[in-house]
Amino acid sequence: MGLTVDYELKETILLARLNGELDHHTASELKESWQLALQQPGIKHMVLNLESLSFMDSSGLGVILGRYKELKAEGREMVVCSLTPAVDRLFQLSGLFKIIRFEENERYALETFGVVLS
Amino acid sequence: MNTNMMRFAFSSQSRNEAFARVTVASFVSQLDPTMDELTEIKTVVSEAVTNSIIHGYNSDPDQMITIICTLSDDEVELIIQDEGVGIPDVDEAMEPLYTSKPDLERSGMGFTIMENFMDHVYVHSTEGEGTTVTMNKQFNRSKAMSQ
Numbered sequence: 001m002g003l004t005v006d007y008e009l010k011e012t013i014l015l016a017r018l019n020g021e022l023d024h025h026t027a028s029e030l031k032e033s034w035q036l037a038l039q040q041p042g043i044k045h046m047v048l049n050l051e052s053l054s055f056m057d058s059s060g061l062g063v064i065l066g067r068y069k070e071l072k073a074e075g076r077e078m079v080v081c082s083l084t085p086a087v088d089r090l091f092q093l094s095g096l097f098k099i100i101r102f103e104e105n106e107r108y109a110l111e112t113f114g115v116v117l118s
Numbered sequence: 119m120n121t122n123m124m125r126f127a128f129s130s131q132s133r134n135e136a137f138a139r140v141t142v143a144s145f146v147s148q149l150d151p152t153m154d155e156l157t158e159i160k161t162v163v164s165e166a167v168t169n170s171i172i173h174g175y176n177s178d179p180d181q182m183i184t185i186i187c188t189l190s191d192d193e194v195e196l197i198i199q200d201e202g203v204g205i206p207d208v209d210e211a212m213e214p215l216y217t218s219k220p221d222l223e224r225s226g227m228g229f230t231i232m233e234n235f236m237d238h239v240y241v242h243s244t245e246g247e248g249t250t251v252t253m254n255k256q257f258n259r260s261k262a263m264s265q
Contacts, residue, residue, distance in 0.1 A: 025132035057164040062225040
C-alpha cells in the first residue's frame with residue numbers, strides 16, 4: 001500500500017497531494033520529501049490535499065503539525081483541504097482544527113492564496 | 119457464546135505497522151463491522167504498534183510484538199504486547215498531547231485516539247519488562263439496540 005506524494009507548483013504555492021496510507025512508517029519518508037519540496041525557491045505558502053488519503057493515524061498528525069510549525073516560523077502558511085470523514089475526525093480529536101486552516105476543496109484553498117485556476 | 123481467537127507476532131519494524139492493522143481488520147471482519155468501526159480498529163492497532171516500536175523498543179527493529187485478538191459474539195478484545203522498556207508513569211503517558219519524544223514529531227495523541235475509538239483501554243506496564251495494552255469494543259451497537 002504505502003504512500004505516494006505528488007508535488008506541484010501553482011504560481012508561488014506548493015500543492016502536495018497525498019495518496020495512500022500515512023502512518024509512522026510512511027511519515028518519515030514523507031517528512032524528507034516534503035522538506036525538500038519546500039526548499040524550492042519562490043514558494044510562499046502551501047496547500048495540502050488529503051482527498052486520497054485512505055488511512056492516517058497520530059503519526060500523520062505529527063508530521064503535518066511539524067511542517068505547519070516550520071512554515072509558520074518563517075511567516076508562511078499551510079492550508080489543508082479535502083478531508084475524508086476519518087481524517088477529519090482525527091483532526092477534530094487532536095484540536096488541530098483550532099490551529100490549522102482547513103478548506104473544503106483544493107480549488108478554493110488555492111483561491112484563498114490568490115491562485116485562480118482556469 | 120461463540121469465541122474465536124487468533125494470535126500473531128512480528129518484528130518491531132515500522133513496515134509491519136500496515137501488516138498488523140490489515141491482519142487484525144481482516145480477522146475482525148467476521149463480525150461484519152461497519153466501515154467506521156473497521157477504520158477505528160485499524161487506527162488503534164496502528165497506534166499501539168507504533169508505541170511499542172518507538173517507545174517500547176526505542177526503534178530497535180529486532181524485537182517482537184505480539185497481538186492477540188479475541189472475538190466473542192459482537193465484541194472484540196485486542197491485546198498488544200511488547201517486552202520493551204515499559205512506561206514509568208502510565209497516567210502521564212495517556213494524557214492528551216503528552217509525548218516523551220517531541221523531537222520525533224510525535225503528536226501525543228496515540229492513547230487519546232485509542233480511548234476515543236474503543237470502549238475500554240487498559241494499559242499494564244512494568245519498567246524493564248514491557249507493556250501490554252488491552253482494548254475492548256462492542257460492534258454494531260445500534261443494530262444490537264434496535265433488536
